[in-house]
Amino acid sequence: MTKYLILLGVLLTGSTYAQKFISDDEISEQRFGTEKMYMLYRTGEPLEGAYKVATGNGNYYEASYTKGRINGALKHYDDKGTLTAEEHYKNGEPDGKFVRYREGKTYRLTTYKNGKLDGKSEDYYSDGKLSEERFYKEGKPNGEWKFYNDEGELERTESYKDGEKHGKWWRKMVSNRGNYTSTQYYTNGKPSGKWEDKWDNDLLREQREYKDENTYTQRDFHLNGNLKREVSYKDSKLHGSRKNYNGAGILIDEQVFDNDKLVARKTYHSNGRLNEETNYKNDEKNGRYAQYHENGNLKEEGTYKNDYKEGVWKEYQEGEVLSRERTYVAGVLNGAYKEYYPSKKLRQEGMMKDNFKQGVWKHYAPTGKPDYDEHFDKGSLIKTTQYPD
Numbered sequence: 001m002t003k004y005l006i007l008l009g010v011l012l013t014g015s016t017y018a019q020k021f022i023s024d025d026e027i028s029e030q031r032f033g034t035e036k037m038y039m040l041y042r043t044g045e046p047l048e049g050a051y052k053v054a055t056g057n058g059n060y061y062e063a064s065y066t067k068g069r070i071n072g073a074l075k076h077y078d079d080k081g082t083l084t085a086e087e088h089y090k091n092g093e094p095d096g097k098f099v100r101y102r103e104g105k106t107y108r109l110t111t112y113k114n115g116k117l118d119g120k121s122e123d124y125y126s127d128g129k130l131s132e133e134r135f136y137k138e139g140k141p142n143g144e145w146k147f148y149n150d151e152g153e154l155e156r157t158e159s160y161k162d163g164e165k166h167g168k169w170w171r172k173m174v175s176n177r178g179n180y181t182s183t184q185y186y187t188n189g190k191p192s193g194k195w196e197d198k199w200d201n202d203l204l205r206e207q208r209e210y211k212d213e214n215t216y217t218q219r220d221f222h223l224n225g226n227l228k229r230e231v232s233y234k235d236s237k238l239h240g241s242r243k244n245y246n247g248a249g250i251l252i253d254e255q256v257f258d259n260d261k262l263v264a265r266k267t268y269h270s271n272g273r274l275n276e277e278t279n280y281k282n283d284e285k286n287g288r289y290a291q292y293h294e295n296g297n298l299k300e301e302g303t304y305k306n307d308y309k310e311g312v313w314k315e316y317q318e319g320e321v322l323s324r325e326r327t328y329v330a331g332v333l334n335g336a337y338k339e340y341y342p343s344k345k346l347r348q349e350g351m352m353k354d355n356f357k358q359g360v361w362k363h364y365a366p367t368g369k370p371d372y373d374e375h376f377d378k379g380s381l382i383k384t385t386q387y388p389d
Helices: 002-017
Strands: 020-023 025-034 037-042 049-056 059-066 069-077 085-091 096-102 105-111 119-124 130-137 143-148 154-161 167-175 180-188 194-199 204-212 215-221 227-234 237-245 251-258 260-270 274-281 284-292 298-305 308-316 322-329 331-338 346-353 355-364 369-375 379-384
Touching: 037 069
Parallel strands: 020 049
Antiparallel strands: 025 037, 049 059, 059 069, 069 085, 085 096, 096 105, 105 119, 119 130, 130 143, 143 154, 154 167, 167 180, 180 194, 194 204, 204 215, 215 227, 227 237, 237 251, 251 260, 260 274, 274 284, 284 298, 298 308, 308 322, 322 331, 331 346, 346 355, 355 369, 369 379
């Protein structure tokens, strides 16, 4: 009698846990966040126990269920019975390794804990070489990620902390001018520190220095490594100097901005000395203007008002000897006009009206004595009066 009872118990146990065969169109699925529940389509009864489920064309998967939730391994097979994927669940949620196979080799590995990505994840090339290596913590990127080319060489790294960019980011780049590497830094998801792009010969291509997320200085470089451009930003707006340099590293142009507004501009001679300086207000020329000879001496100076020349403008010879004075009103010549000899003595003087000579214009000899007078009316010469020797 005891033997019969034992045999009956074994049979009952086997019937409870024996693998059941079913087609996937006989199963319905419901989702609750990351959790999935499976039921028989016709009866709504939750799946219980071990199942082999046909998915068509000879493909199938095997899984065990508890009250409709997958518990343990879920394995996928192709029509030849070759394992193509393996997943692990706990109470219906991903928990453990998820592996994808191609021709018997792993090509993707992800790890879950309590329904969230956690731990190492990896991708592989078809030859088995590592392609990507990623790390997660409670569903968020965390730690250093690495990316490789098909020859096994490191091409890119990324760093995360609690799902945000944090630490060093590095990658190899390709351009029509050559290959270079880019290095960036982040703190709690925001750009920080010094960013640098470098050519393969170790010369700088680009550089950024961050004070905060939107305040930084950017520098671009010529292929020979000399500085090409330097620009400063504050709160993502142009603020401070924007400088341009030629291939020899000599400053050729400089603009100054305040909260994205141009306030001053300077240009330079090829020898690096100042050529012009202009001031701006409300995007118009306003304030002092000056131009210089290549030797650094003053060549011309005057004042702008609302984009027009205003007041007395002076021109100088290379020795900063005054050569001409003109008077402007709203950009139009109106008022006194004077020219001088290199000896600083007056050469001619007269009045301008609406850009035309008007009235008597006096001319002087190099000795300073009056030479002759010209009489103008709206720019037309009326007569000339010669002084006796």
